[in-house]
Amino acid sequence: MSDRDKKQRFRRASGKGPAGGRDGGRHAGRRERGDRLEGAAILYGWHTVAAALANPQRRIRKLWLTENAARRLAEENIDTRVPPEIVRPNLIDARLGPDAVHQGLLAEADPLLAPELDALPRRGIVLVLDQITDPHNVGAIMRSAAAFAVSAIVTTARHSPEATGVLAKSASGALELVPLVTVQNLARALMELNDTGFLTVGLDSEGAGNLGAVELRQPLALVLGAEGRGLRQLTRQTCSVVARLDLPGEIKSLNVSNAAVLALYIAASRLGLTG
CATH class of the missing domain: 3.40.1280.10 (SPOUT methyltransferase, trefoil knot domain)
Structure with missing residues (x-):
């Protein structure tokens, strides 16, 4: 699959694509019948993604890492939980926009269930x-x-x-x-x-x-x-x-x-x- 195809698929999955803006993942956190939640949470940055990986309640769908980020996760014994896709930083830049400080980590995950x-x-x-x-x-x-x-x-x-x-x-x-x-x-x-x-x-x-x-x-x-x-x-x-x-x-x-x-x-x- 080409980088262009991957980017289009990423945008469809996130609801808006880059940066998780006002319309991206509009239903993240919204409750549906049977406590099912729709939409995808787009998570990036070291602390954000590392915390999500450490949370057993968070289902990780996809994980994009640069080589440096993958090495750091391994050094700190953080389980990626899903096979990551190793990419160049500019591919994550293209998906999130130039202003997103992603530190080489980008995850697509299920929204968390909220209590009543x-x-x-x-x-x-x-x-x-x-x-x-x-x-x-x-x-x-x-x-x-x-x-x-x-x-x-x-x-x-x-x-x-x-x-x-x-x-x-x-x-x-x-x-x-x-x-x-x-x-x-x-x-x-x-x-x-x-x-x-x-x-x-x-x-x-x-x-x-x-x-x-x-x-x-x-x-x-x-x-x-x-x-x-x-x-x-x-x-x-x-x-x-x-x-x-x-x-x-x-x-x-x-x-x-x-x-x-x-x-x-x-x-x-x-x-x-x-x-």
Whole structure:
């Protein structure tokens, strides 16, 4: 099979081909009948692919490696699980685009099955994302969530990036560690969390109280809105509490991924979940 034929087949399998963009793998993370998931997750980069190979719940369909990447996997005793195809770096470049830092590893895999909302543990912290669309931000949030042992991230089926490509690379392996729960209606999901005992705390610059002073308890759901727009009105109304992050400097707002890690640190510290 020629490189051109392989590239066309790769694009058909991934839904969009290069870079796992907004339309690539649209159904990754979406549930079908019988808990079957459609679409393919495109994973690239050392930490992302190595974490996927180490995850027994992740089914690897295909694996492309450069000679250097294959040698490093062997040196670190990482099982490729499927026979890899050894390729030149420029072939992976052609499939992902010139801006993708793939480090010689590219995998096509099944999306991970996600737990149902009512199956989330009644302890610890859950993050809820209200239409945060930037895959870099969501990936960074997932990485912080893994660091703080977050139980799950809840996001919307629409107006959110797919669990593939740029998001997976930005998450640096956290996609294998933090379940990603996709819901059709966020307000309804928040009501379900409220009904099952979660304290749902929305984070907003105009919140009534500082997160550091709000009484917190487990299980806790921290709700983050998109940059600029913040939480949607219905989301705010559905949260048990809306709190703000008080900052001492002249700049009073943070990038949403930075706000997420600060909120997680405050909440985890106050709940006794750190150290």
